[in-house]
Amino acid sequence: MDLVQKNLLEQVAGLHEIPEGAYNIRANGNKLGRNTTANIDIVTKTDKDGIDIIIKPGTVNESVHIPVLLSQSGMQECVYNDFYIGEGADVTIVAGCGIHNCGVDTSKHDGVHTFYLEKNAKVRYVERHYGEGDGNGENIMNPETVVHLKEGAHMDMETTQIKGIDSTNRVTRGDLADGAMLEIHEKIMTHGKQFARTDFAVDLNGDNSSCNLISRSVAKGESRQEFFSIMNGNAACAGHSECDAIIMDQGCVTASPQLTANCIDANLIHEAAIGKIAGEQLIKLMTLGLTEKEAEEQIVNGFLK
């Protein structure tokens, strides 16, 4: 791994070196390293680009890291990763993609991640997207996440895109059986002329299933963001979605959440707010000695924390 790749790895996976436990590091389309454990197997797909991550029933306190690094300008790929999480397992999965593009060509990573959680399985899934580069080449990432939750399964998703992605279309699909729970926290910040679209659709099919979707975003510069969500309550379920956005400079944000109750025992709630940073908040911090820019930064960091 060179220095550029090491830095990307730190940005997307919080890792300074090769991680413990199971991992698969993909760099510029090649396998840079892989480790499996007694409970976690990683198998290269034979029909298309990507891997299968197979986690044995009952596996607990283990983690899987599958970072993807692109440091060659103009590198474009589409990868399919499938996750099979056995009954009663409780694991952490850290994915993410970092692009370093110092050329003039477009670098692009499309990843389709499909999760199959068996009964009572629990997954904490962390995904970070990061781009950098002093060239003119665009960085594009289109992550698609599909989540199938069986009875009593829990999935906690944290996705973050803070910097350097010129264009992204983030698609998430979920279906939940009885007692399943899906918790999604999304954070997005865009700047310059960037564009980000997020598109959620969740079917609450099982009794006592629940979904909590929290999206927080900041649009700076001339960037544009679109938020779409669909939550279908098809059983005695609880759904909550919340999308809050701060706009700065000439940023534009659209929020379009949709709730549908197809069952009388479905309970669905949505909230959205779009606006700039309140003047009083800025003034309060500025009286404490911060410049306007520092005060803004502090508020934005707190909002996305």
Place this chain on the structure above:
Amino acid sequence: MDLVQKNLLEQVAGLHEIPEGAYNIRANGNKLGRNTTANIDIVTKTDKDGIDIIIKPGTVNESVHIPVLLSQSGMQECVYNDFYIGEGADVTIVAGCGIHNCGVDTSKHDGVHTFYLEKNAKVRYVERHYGEGDGNGENIMNPETVVHLKEGAHMDMETTQIKGIDSTNRVTRGDLADGAMLEIHEKIMTHGKQFARTDFAVDLNGDNSSCNLISRSVAKGESRQEFFSIMNGNAACAGHSECDAIIMDQGCVTASPQLTANCIDANLIHEAAIGKIAGEQLIKLMTLGLTEKEAEEQIVNGFLK
């Protein structure tokens, strides 16, 4: 006017007899009566079915009633009414349509109402839709309301559809200049196999313009309701929308509100909640001696009040 028509008039306009002030009563496609005043003129359109209502600048404390009655089964019509409200006028306009259908044919009233409010004009607009009939004929109403608000104009819309409309597609469009204000209160109750769709789109184009949209609906039986709204903040404006729905029996409700901030000084908020009547509320009223059905009725009436 026969008894059936008198009853419809009471349901849609709260009138027991011919109203005071300006009015135009339309029954089964014909003019049943019209009155104009020194400040309010009503003129039959020559290019299509409908009327122009012209209100002089500065007109205050006057009202216009324009009820539409359909008592012949199978009657179908599309009417265009345009309202020109002079600068500084402050008037109440009561519209509405009542259908009595005792036959097997579909009765249908489509009304397109376009409002032009000059500077600082104020309108309170009340619209009620009501259907009845012991036959098998369907009652269909598709009201379209288009509102153009110049600087400082205020419009307060109250629309109610409580009973007897089998299918409705309610379209509202609005554009607001500096300091204009649009307040919309919508109440809908559907039962049986009824279908109701509401579709709002409001452009907040002027600085200090504001829109407040409150929709409350109850879906009983096997009825279906769809709520769509679009609010575009194109200036230093404030937009708030709220759609709350109670579902009962096998009722289905979809809520799909969209907010877009195209200006950093736009402040947009949305809230939505869909669910059934809370069990505790029912129990509280039942301990006071109400039956479950009476308790439900009381809660629904309070919700739609």
